[in-house]
Amino acid sequence: MLPDMKLALEVVNRLERDGIIGRYAIGGAMAAVFYTEPVSTFDIDIFIAFSANPSGLISLSPLYEALAKKGFSVSGEHVEIGGVPVLFLAAYNALVEEALEKAVEIHYEDITTRIFSLEHVIAIALQTGRPKDRGRVAMLLSQAKPDMTLLDDILHRYGLKGIWTKWTS
Amino acid sequence: MDKMDQLKKIADQAFRSKEARRAQLAKLPFEEKVRIVVELQKIQAPILRARGIKVKVWDLKSR
Numbered sequence: 001m002l003p004d005m006k007l008a009l010e011v012v013n014r015l016e017r018d019g020i021i022g023r024y025a026i027g028g029a030m031a032a033v034f035y036t037e038p039v040s041t042f043d044i045d046i047f048i049a050f051s052a053n054p055s056g057l058i059s060l061s062p063l064y065e066a067l068a069k070k071g072f073s074v075s076g077e078h079v080e081i082g083g084v085p086v087l088f089l090a091a092y093n094a095l096v097e098e099a100l101e102k103a104v105e106i107h108y109e110d111i112t113t114r115i116f117s118l119e120h121v122i123a124i125a126l127q128t129g130r131p132k133d134r135g136r137v138a139m140l141l142s143q144a145k146p147d148m149t150l151l152d153d154i155l156h157r158y159g160l161k162g163i164w165t166k167w168t169s
Numbered sequence: 170m171d172k173m174d175q176l177k178k179i180a181d182q183a184f185r186s187k188e189a190r191r192a193q194l195a196k197l198p199f200e201e202k203v204r205i206v207v208e209l210q211k212i213q214a215p216i217l218r219a220r221g222i223k224v225k226v227w228d229l230k231s232r
Contacts, residue, residue, distance in 0.1 A: 004227055005203055030206075037194035038205035040213045042224045076223075083228030108199055142188075143195040 005044075007082030009111045011070065012046055020066045022049035025103030025114040027089075027096070031121050032136050034106065035144040043078055043085040047100055047116075050090045058090050095120070095127055095158045118144050119151040126160045126167065134167055141168070 015021045026034075028045030050058045067079050078085035091097040099120035106115050116124070122140050125133035140146070155161050194205075210226045217224050 033202050033206060034199055035195070037191045038197075038202040038209065040209035041206060042210060042214075042226075080225070083225075085225055106199065108203075143192060 004082035004084045006109050006111055008044060008084045008086050009108055009113045011067075011072070011081050012086070013111065013113065015063065015066060018066070020063055021088075023100055023103075023114075024048045025100050025116055027099065027116045027121070027124065028087075029136075031116045032125075032140060034115050035118050035121065036139045037143060039139075043087050045087050045089055047089050047091050047096060049097070049100055060088060060090075063088060093127075095123060095154075098154075099124060118146050119154055122146060122151060123154045123158060123160060126155070126163050127158065129163065137167055 012021075012024055016024055024046050025031075026044060027047045028043075029039065029041035030044050033039060033041065048063075050060075064074055064079070067073075067081075072079050072081050075085070078087050080086070091100050099116045102120060103114040103116050105112055107113070118140065122137055125136045125140070155164050194202075197205075207227050210224070214224050214226050
């Protein structure tokens with residue numbers, strides 16, 4: 001049906017299997033789309049667990065080099081894989097690290113991949129706090145059924161109860 | 170029922186129908202949602218490009 005998205009996921013799975021990247025999961029708008037009605041987005045955000053090098057810095061160079069060897073080049077901040085711009089992002093804080101750890105397995109056609117849980121997509125949107133995240137939270141709450149006990153726990157642990165109250169009252 | 174009440178009733182019904190449609194879309198298989206995302210990209214891309222924003226519509230015939 002859509003060989004390009006499938007190819008992108010196949011390539012990311014291969015990178016994980018080959019140890020080029022650590023555990024990965026789909027986040028951002030495409031993760032939200034999994035739980036809600038389709039909305040326009042132009043890239044796939046792939047969050048990755050990276051181990052820092054001895055200097056303490058995280059380098060995406062090995063990833064880009066591996067992709068270049070497979071014939072996929074960097075274009076701006078994206079790597080275009082099979083016609084789909086893929087944005088690779090290191091898990092940038094504790095909440096995103098937890099989202100990556102708790103990501104759920106899903107299937108896209110015959111490909112197994114991972115996506116952030118509904119509760120973590122909501123929490124990350126609250127933490128990011130842009131106007132479009134506010135719309136995303138409203139859509140997720142009206143069209144999906146988060147586990148409110150789990151969500152409440154996440155919001156409490158990451159100091160997001162205030163913005164939750166502000167956005168949902 | 171006066172005209173304003175009638176109008177409110179029609180508007181309420183329209184909003185309920187829209188919500189129901191959106192709930193139906195949310196239940197579609199992920200593969201179908203991705204196909205719709207690409208159709209939305211085709212609609213939105215010319216508008217964004219006219220505003221100087223570079224975007225790429227996913228190429229369905231890339232492989």
